[in-house]
Amino acid sequence: MSAITSKLLFTPRERIDQPIVVFEEGRIVEVSSRAQRELPAQVLDLGDAVLVPGFVDLHIHGGAGCDVMEKGGVRVVSRFLARHGVTGYLPTTVTAPIEKTLSALDRIATDIEKGDETGARPRGIHLEGPFLSHLRRGVHPEKDLLKPSVQMFDRFWEAARGHIRMMTIAPELDGALEVIAGAATRGVLMSLGHSDASLEASRSGIEAGARHVTHTFNAMRPLDHRAPGILGVALTDARLSADIIADGLHTDPSMVGLFLRAKGPDASVLITDGLSPTGMPDGHYHLGSLEVEVKDGLCVSNGTIAGSVLTLDQAVRNVMKFARWNLQDSIALASLNPARAAGLSDVGTLKPGARADFAVLTAQGEVRQTIIGGTFAES
Numbered sequence: 001m002s003a004i005t006s007k008l009l010f011t012p013r014e015r016i017d018q019p020i021v022v023f024e025e026g027r028i029v030e031v032s033s034r035a036q037r038e039l040p041a042q043v044l045d046l047g048d049a050v051l052v053p054g055f056v057d058l059h060i061h062g063g064a065g066c067d068v069m070e071k072g073g074v075r076v077v078s079r080f081l082a083r084h085g086v087t088g089y090l091p092t093t094v095t096a097p098i099e100k101t102l103s104a105l106d107r108i109a110t111d112i113e114k115g116d117e118t119g120a121r122p123r124g125i126h127l128e129g130p131f132l133s134h135l136r137r138g139v140h141p142e143k144d145l146l147k148p149s150v151q152m153f154d155r156f157w158e159a160a161r162g163h164i165r166m167m168t169i170a171p172e173l174d175g176a177l178e179v180i181a182g183a184a185t186r187g188v189l190m191s192l193g194h195s196d197a198s199l200e201a202s203r204s205g206i207e208a209g210a211r212h213v214t215h216t217f218n219a220m221r222p223l224d225h226r227a228p229g230i231l232g233v234a235l236t237d238a239r240l241s242a243d244i245i246a247d248g249l250h251t252d253p254s255m256v257g258l259f260l261r262a263k264g265p266d267a268s269v270l271i272t273d274g275l276s277p278t279g280m281p282d283g284h285y286h287l288g289s290l291e292v293e294v295k296d297g298l299c300v301s302n303g304t305i306a307g308s309v310l311t312l313d314q315a316v317r318n319v320m321k322f323a324r325w326n327l328q329d330s331i332a333l334a335s336l337n338p339a340r341a342a343g344l345s346d347v348g349t350l351k352p353g354a355r356a357d358f359a360v361l362t363a364q365g366e367v368r369q370t371i372i373g374g375t376f377a378e379s
């Protein structure tokens with residue numbers, strides 16, 4: 001049994017001053033305040049820190065020089081993420097030749113099953129592609145994009161041994177609705193993205209079972225007030241949660257503000273779409289089989305903006321800066337909201353029974369320490 005205390009805790013929906021959290025065998029047993037109970041004999045005092053749920057990143061390809069599709073990539077990325085308050089994430093594939101994707105899925109599934117406790121835990125796989133729009137593919141290689149098919153999805157599902165937790169798909173493609181319906185039934189979060197969909201096609205995607213939107217504004221048909229398309233649905237349909245890369249480069253800070261007003265504190269999700277150069281100096285790196293150049297924080301492949309070098313803790317601070325949201329509301333976008341969207345009920349919130357995963361923050365949202373399954377991660 002271990003106990004920690006600090007100045008403040010956000011569950012995140014509830015605020016607890018002078019909190020005490022008791023945990024055992026990696027799970028939270030009790031969350032209360034020092035006013036309500038006696039201090040246990042042994043309690044670790046984290047001083048003026050703010051305790052919040054460990055962050056959950058639904059969209060991340062790599063970091064610290066490694067890509068999750070490479071051998072050994074997940075291990076390196078897990079450790080890197082723990083330095084940024086992230087305790088759970090979905091290793092995300094980029095569109096690649098089928099055999100390469102299948103072997104990456106098999107390897108990542110093994111990492112998920114092993115449950116290495118020394119870094120952030122991979123909690124399932126996010127398949128970004130290959131069922132994406134040719135018109136809105138971003139840097140996903142044209143030659144590897146495929147027409148959606150249930151049969152192909154089943155091959156991915158088998159290779160990943162059922163560990164696919166999220167998939168980004170363009171709903172307007174032939175066969176997409178069948179894939180969405182089948183995968184949603186298996187509990188996969190089906191997310192609309194890399195799409196040129198009209199309003200109607202986007203709504204059909206939702207009818208089929210889609211419940212989320214991938215990197216809102218990026219790699220989708222731009223908003224038009226007479227033909228609003230996918231963004232009209234993404235920003236206004238309450239059935240959908242949506243994520244955004246809040247680095248100020250993929251979307252202007254004012255558009256981050258518009259997004260947050262539209263989706264609100266419950267349906268907005270922060271992601272990084274982080275690539276292997278995250279945490280590394282400018283230079284040349286890999287994303288799946290693509291070459292990426294990083295200069296002044298911008299990742300470019302063949303002249304097209306690729307993923308980011310953003311970290312999730314920085315995204316939280318950017319929301320505080322861009323939209324003047326407070327820390328409590330901002331951290332929910334990186335913890336409770338992504339966990340809920342992906343159906344991860346044991347993380348994202350500090351309550352009895354949940355995993356003892358915490359980000360230990362300053363009042364400004366800087367990460368001091370990360371606790372994963374009750375153990376302090378090496379910083």
Ligand SMILES: [Zn+2]
Pocket residue numbers: 128138194215219
């Ligand atoms: Zn993308």
